[in-house]
Amino acid sequence: MDAPPPRLKLKAQLMCGEAIAMGPGKADLLAAIAATGSIAAAGRSLGLSYRRTRDMVETLNACWPGPLVHAARGGAHGGGAGLTPLGEAVLADYRALEAALETAAAGPAAALLARLNAPG
Amino acid sequence: MDAPPPRLKLKAQLMCGEAIAMGPGKADLLAAIAATGSIAAAGRSLGLSYRRTRDMVETLNACWPGPLVHAARGGAHGGGAGLTPLGEAVLADYRALEAALETAAAGPAAALLARLNAPG
Numbered sequence: 001m002d003a004p005p006p007r008l009k010l011k012a013q014l015m016c017g018e019a020i021a022m023g024p025g026k027a028d029l030l031a032a033i034a035a036t037g038s039i040a041a042a043g044r045s046l047g048l049s050y051r052r053t054r055d056m057v058e059t060l061n062a063c064w065p066g067p068l069v070h071a072a073r074g075g076a077h078g079g080g081a082g083l084t085p086l087g088e089a090v091l092a093d094y095r096a097l098e099a100a101l102e103t104a105a106a107g108p109a110a111a112l113l114a115r116l117n118a119p120g
Numbered sequence: 121m122d123a124p125p126p127r128l129k130l131k132a133q134l135m136c137g138e139a140i141a142m143g144p145g146k147a148d149l150l151a152a153i154a155a156t157g158s159i160a161a162a163g164r165s166l167g168l169s170y171r172r173t174r175d176m177v178e179t180l181n182a183c184w185p186g187p188l189v190h191a192a193r194g195g196a197h198g199g200g201a202g203l204t205p206l207g208e209a210v211l212a213d214y215r216a217l218e219a220a221l222e223t224a225a226a227g228p229a230a231a232l233l234a235r236l237n238a239p240g
Contacts, residue, residue, distance in 0.1 A: 004135070004137065006134065006135065006136050006141070007134075007135050008132060008133070008134055008135070009131075009132070009133040009134075009135055010130070010131070010132055010133075010221070011129075011130070011131040011132075011133075012128060012129070012130055012131075012225065012229075013128070013129040013130075013131075014126065014127075014128055014129075014229070014232055014233065014236060015124070015126065015127050015128070015129055016126050016236050016237060017124065021126070021236055022232070062237075063236060063237055064235060064236065064237060065235060065237060090232065090235070093228065093231055093232050094232065096228050097225060097228040097229055097232065100224045100225065100227070100228045101130070101221055101224055101225060103224065104220045104221055104223065104224030104225075105132065105217060105220065105221060105224075107220070108213065108216050108217040108220045109132075109134070109217055111213055112134055112142070112210065112213050112214065112217065113134065115184060115185060115210070116134060116136050116141055116183060116184065117136060117182075117183055117184060117185060
């Protein structure tokens with residue numbers, strides 16, 4: 001297998017005290033909850049343990065002025081989960097931040113990436 | 121001690137295969153080597169073990185088309201170290217990339233940061 005080509009990795013984390021209120025992993029989790037309608041299925045799709053998934057949702061719901069994720073209890077399939085309007089807004093704003101960073105990085109990173117050795 | 125206010129943390133990493141060819145930690149190490157004239161003193165000033173410091177310098181010197189750090193051997197003080205012209209150029213380009221990211225993030229991050237709860 002060939003090594004991946006030189007590339008830029010960007011990470012934006014919104015910190016609330018020592019907690020990460022939003023970052024790449026939590027954004028992916030929110031997107032997966034919206035896509036699957038289930039906290040457990042979303043975590044599994046990202047390779048996270050159930051414990052870790054619940055902890056991330058707990059942090060998300062604690063750091064913002066309201067919950068980002070709602071979960072209904074009961075029903076034949078254990079209830080459904082989804083994003084609150086605030087969750088949708090925060091995820092959209094975070095994706096916009098990521099897009100702005102990618103755009104801003106393109107120029108300054110190009111010269112650095114061009115200079116990097118191809119991985120051996 | 122009060123918790124720090126909500127804030128944005130940005131990280132840009134230039135990847136060379138699985139190695140980090142440049143990132144916040146390596147940039148700080150390069151700057152410290154330039155400031156102290158010594159690889160060992162630079163690592164100490166950043167709280168890094170000597171082993172870790174040497175590994176980082178080795179990665180830096182392997183990922184780019186030439187060494188970023190030069191080290192002279194011998195002499196009463198164990199020789200001196202500094203940045204090569206390539207090292208100075210890569211560090212400057214990386215700091216310019218970081219500055220472009222901070223500028224681009226300011227607008228999109230402001231609304232998110234304003235919404236975050238104050239840490240308890």
